[in-house]
Amino acid sequence: MAEAHPVGFQWVMEAKRRGAKVFHIDPRFTRTSALADSYLPIRAGSDIALLGGVIRYILDNELDFREYVVAYTNAATIVTEEYADTEDMHGLFSGFNDDNATYDQSSWRYEGHTQAATTQDSETQRETAAGLENESHGAPVGGETERDETLQHPRCVYQILKRHYARYTPEMVERVCGIPQEKFLELAQAWTENSGRDRTGMLVYSVGWTQHSVGVQYIRTGAIIQLLLGNVGRPGGGVMALRGHASIQGSTDIPTLFNLLPGYLPMPHHANHPTLAKWVDSIAHPGQKGFWGNARTYGVNLLKAYWGAAATADNDYCYGYLPRMTGDHGTYQQVLDMIDGKIKGYFLLGQNPAVGSAHGRAQRLGMANLDWLVVRDLFMIESATFWQNAPEIETGEIMPAECRTEVFFLPAASHVEKEGTFTQTQRLLQWREKAVEPPGDARSELWFFYHLGRVIRERLATSTRPRDRALLDLAWDYPTHGPHAEPSAEAVLLEINGYDVTSGRPLASFTEMKDDGSTAGGCWIYTGVYADGVNQAARRKPGAEQSLVAPEWGWAWPANRRILYNRASADPDGNPWSERKRYVWWDAEKGEWTGYDVPDFEKTKPPSYRPEHGASGVAGIAGDDPFILQGDGKGWLYAPTGVLDGPLPTHYEPVESPVRNPLYRQQANPTRKVYTHPINTLNPSPPEPYSQVFPFVFTVSRLTEHHTAGGMSRTVSPLAELQPEMFVEVSPELAVGRGLTHLGWAHLVTARAAIEARVLVTDRLTPLRVDGRIIHQVWLPYHFGFEGLVTGDSANDLFGISLDPNVLIQESKVGTCDVRPGRRPTGPALLDLVADYQRRAGITPGQHAPAVTEDNEGKEHGAS
Amino acid sequence: MGVRSWIEGWPVYRQLTGTDPLGRGTAAESAGSRALTARTDTADSMARSVCPYCAVGCGQRVYVKDGQVSQIEGDPDSPISRGRLCPKGAASKSLVTSPLRQTTVRYRRPYGTEWEDLDLDTALNMIADRVLAARDETWEDVDAEGRPLNRTLGFSSLGGATLDNEENYLIKKLFTAMGALQIENQARI
Numbered sequence A: 001m002a003e004a005h006p007v008g009f010q011w012v013m014e015a016k017r018r019g020a021k022v023f024h025i026d027p028r029f030t031r032t033s034a035l036a037d038s039y040l041p042i043r044a045g046s047d048i049a050l051l052g053g054v055i056r057y058i059l060d061n062e063l064d065f066r067e068y069v070v071a072y073t074n075a076a077t078i079v080t081e082e083y084a085d086t087e088d089m090h091g092l093f094s095g096f097n098d099d100n101a102t103y104d105q106s107s108w109r110y111e112g113h114t115q116a117a118t119t120q121d122s123e124t125q126r127e128t129a130a131g132l133e134n135e136s137h138g139a140p141v142g143g144e145t146e147r148d149e150t151l152q153h154p155r156c157v158y159q160i161l162k163r164h165y166a167r168y169t170p171e172m173v174e175r176v177c178g179i180p181q182e183k184f185l186e187l188a189q190a191w192t193e194n195s196g197r198d199r200t201g202m203l204v205y206s207v208g209w210t211q212h213s214v215g216v217q218y219i220r221t222g223a224i225i226q227l228l229l230g231n232v233g234r235p236g237g238g239v240m241a242l243r244g245h246a247s248i249q250g251s252t253d254i255p256t257l258f259n260l261l262p263g264y265l266p267m268p269h270h271a272n273h274p275t276l277a278k279w280v281d282s283i284a285h286p287g288q289k290g291f292w293g294n295a296r297t298y299g300v301n302l303l304k305a306y307w308g309a310a311a312t313a314d315n316d317y318c319y320g321y322l323p324r325m326t327g328d329h330g331t332y333q334q335v336l337d338m339i340d341g342k343i344k345g346y347f348l349l350g351q352n353p354a355v356g357s358a359h360g361r362a363q364r365l366g367m368a369n370l371d372w373l374v375v376r377d378l379f380m381i382e383s384a385t386f387w388q389n390a391p392e393i394e395t396g397e398i399m400p401a402e403c404r405t406e407v408f409f410l411p412a413a414s415h416v417e418k419e420g421t422f423t424q425t426q427r428l429l430q431w432r433e434k435a436v437e438p439p440g441d442a443r444s445e446l447w448f449f450y451h452l453g454r455v456i457r458e459r460l461a462t463s464t465r466p467r468d469r470a471l472l473d474l475a476w477d478y479p480t481h482g483p484h485a486e487p488s489a490e491a492v493l494l495e496i497n498g499y500d501v502t503s504g505r506p507l508a509s510f511t512e513m514k515d516d517g518s519t520a521g522g523c524w525i526y527t528g529v530y531a532d533g534v535n536q537a538a539r540r541k542p543g544a545e546q547s548l549v550a551p552e553w554g555w556a557w558p559a560n561r562r563i564l565y566n567r568a569s570a571d572p573d574g575n576p577w578s579e580r581k582r583y584v585w586w587d588a589e590k591g592e593w594t595g596y597d598v599p600d601f602e603k604t605k606p607p608s609y610r611p612e613h614g615a616s617g618v619a620g621i622a623g624d625d626p627f628i629l630q631g632d633g634k635g636w637l638y639a640p641t642g643v644l645d646g647p648l649p650t651h652y653e654p655v656e657s658p659v660r661n662p663l664y665r666q667q668a669n670p671t672r673k674v675y676t677h678p679i680n681t682l683n684p685s686p687p688e689p690y691s692q693v694f695p696f697v698f699t700v701s702r703l704t705e706h707h708t709a710g711g712m713s714r715t716v717s718p719l720a721e722l723q724p725e726m727f728v729e730v731s732p733e734l735a736v737g738r739g740l741t742h743l744g745w746a747h748l749v750t751a752r753a754a755i756e757a758r759v760l761v762t763d764r765l766t767p768l769r770v771d772g773r774i775i776h777q778v779w780l781p782y783h784f785g786f787e788g789l790v791t792g793d794s795a796n797d798l799f800g801i802s803l804d805p806n807v808l809i810q811e812s813k814v815g816t817c818d819v820r821p822g823r824r825p826t827g828p829a830l831l832d833l834v835a836d837y838q839r840r841a842g843i844t845p846g847q848h849a850p851a852v853t854e855d856n857e858g859k860e861h862g863a864s
Numbered sequence B: 001m002g003v004r005s006w007i008e009g010w011p012v013y014r015q016l017t018g019t020d021p022l023g024r025g026t027a028a029e030s031a032g033s034r035a036l037t038a039r040t041d042t043a044d045s046m047a048r049s050v051c052p053y054c055a056v057g058c059g060q061r062v063y064v065k066d067g068q069v070s071q072i073e074g075d076p077d078s079p080i081s082r083g084r085l086c087p088k089g090a091a092s093k094s095l096v097t098s099p100l101r102q103t104t105v106r107y108r109r110p111y112g113t114e115w116e117d118l119d120l121d122t123a124l125n126m127i128a129d130r131v132l133a134a135r136d137e138t139w140e141d142v143d144a145e146g147r148p149l150n151r152t153l154g155f156s157s158l159g160g161a162t163l164d165n166e167e168n169y170l171i172k173k174l175f176t177a178m179g180a181l182q183i184e185n186q187a188r189i
């Protein structure tokens, strides 16, 4: 955090000054480690084993915050007896289907529940990254559950959790992660001691946790601990994601993603969502409790914002215009389709996949096989010049005179040359004022897409084809201003906020939205950002003049709420858990929730409220159920549905690992997304043979001085000067073992590529003892490429493509490699080197390990 | 110069006797530095902005002189950053004023070996042509069972995490109306 989010880290230092204990867990010692109370080096890709160990420690010693756990989580809920755990299935859960490597989730359900009829099958959920929809609401379950609040029932979640994590002992943590037991116990003790009415602990993570084939389960494991310790919905608690781009949160909320529409509404699927009613039901799940009961309203408002007057009740608000997904249309599938010649054109908007995405060679070969490419950026980035300067030119794989891709480079406006909002990592929208005009041909994306849409609509103006109706009926009349006819960003923000169709009055809250076409709003979770006709994101009341919550600086979704589920900061009766942790509470005299933040609860619903039998929607949520977007109002220790790789996080080895999974027969995530394209060759891992050809673990991250693929930092002289060269950090032990010299050269080889880097010999990396052997890890920054002021080979070239099944994020925080002294070969000899490694490792291109790992005796899985 | 003014000209003396015991302000001034004014004082205007790099969202003040960015500083009012910027945020002025920035449209024709110039309006129209052609060639009305698809998989887009919400909104709206599903950004990566 001190390296990649330095200014955010000042708050960790403030907390430390007030007595907080800071633990840093990372494969590499960094500036964060230097300032932490304790640093735990960890083997990359083993965090679930560590966190599972903490869960076991909590449960074994009964150190959970019991009042919170019983009242606010699903610990007491009973699960059906059909459920079978990894304990009994060699690392698989019940319901595994060998044919498509997915789970039938029905045996994971709560006792007395039937599987919701509208739940899509797991394969469709994986292909469409359906887990992302849960960013704003829980997966569907019915509200009424069977509970044992003594937590003794053998099938209550608490007991299931206990059995599931029984083998995650301190000895096992040491064996899997390479963390000495004393170190582990110090962490577990400090974390659990800091729990209860008076104290909270916070968990902070970044893409070191998400870019894994089990990324979602990493976060789930952290969330389980935080729920057990009562650290969710309370000040100083939570699981905090540090995101890496100025508005990456915003681009998920208002998604430039294939599977979502604004506000986490799913893009329709051809088989499951034929009509508006079916689409709405698949989101709202009739009979389910919680706020998603209003899904029709949110959907109709979006359609109304898109198609304006053309969207009417009679035509289902133009629902029929929406394109339909049939499967995985994600960025990695696209790249493979480009290589296969299925995609003609590509827009790159401030993004540089030639350097920034996994398997750089696949990215570049894909771009070299397009009809046309539009790059909009501030600088001439690698993704614009691959036809001229890519490493594949040297190897002869791309020849300029034979590369047909037509490239348009359009200069973009910078953040000071346009106005608009960024949504930062805590869901806070901040409006930027425009300082100057963009230079020359540089324009904002707002300008480019507005005018591209205008030109396209003009071309089609006389068309009578049905396919063009969605474009011709589109509400696309934004006021423009200035010499370049720049569209008004405030007008767009107002549309996002939502308005009354007749009067134009901006809506103050999504609770004002109607499902009859009388209101329109482009992103329901952002409603309120333009409340009272005021751009709330532009508010700049100085922090020093406000409470710690600073509610008048910018605007946070939803409803300017800064801590989600903050009803949990009060006890079941509505009183603060303690004076020290007072945040939101029930004011019995006034009959309303009040506090320092906007309460995340219906304002006048008393703690004593109990729903009538069969109540659904918001009315189904009891007065002491803080998790109002979950179907049962509870924080989920156990996920009875919706998480494709299992109801409980389980340690699987990374797809490329030098070690056999010490915990289970199952080696890697059996439900991971696999691409068996010939370009996507993976290094073998145990129990497959020849894994020793790639004996080392490598991981990547950011430098303080560079940003992502370098397009905004290797081009900027002060930053380029501070970090001028690609390098690899190796431990002194590995340097001796491999004959590497400090400041000399080394090259790293995987089944995809060989790249070179300067050697930095440092004890920031330390060899770890894992399962009885020494594992060496090396670390690389991933910012370098062949353009800009400072250049170097790209670390992302080393990775293959393996994805998490829930959200289709790639495993690019861990892989295996070989490390050799000296520079890499150049030209065709480079390809020969990689081919030689493939041959030695017995790899046939595109080969993948089977989803389910057979043990050495070849026993069937499941036969315990 | 008299002895007295010679002594007073000595920074350590001023630091010990004056109002600046830490020697970080007036005590450290020389005649030369006293005559300087901060770019923030002489700016024609100041815009409230936000750092364009990571998602911490540090506040920035962008100072403008003669239509050019003259300085970018941390915004002390921000409850997030309290005026601080990290090396990247502090390099924002170098970012936006970098001589390496491309300010004209560049065009590489198929099989070309060099960049060429192109007028922005021409480029916009050529891109519109290509989008429409790709859409037509790859349009899918219905699936094998006759269920609607309304889409094209003929082109795709990547990017958005560095863009504004308003921009992402228009991009998604236009792509959806074109039936273009394949749109992704860094949030997947």
Ligand code: SF4
Binding pocket: A004, A005, A006, A007, A008, B051, B052, B053, B054, B055, B056, B057, B058, B081, B084, B085, B086, B087, B088, B089, B090
């Ligand atoms: S100044 Fe640094 S920490 Fe702050 S937003 Fe910018 S990059 Fe992030």
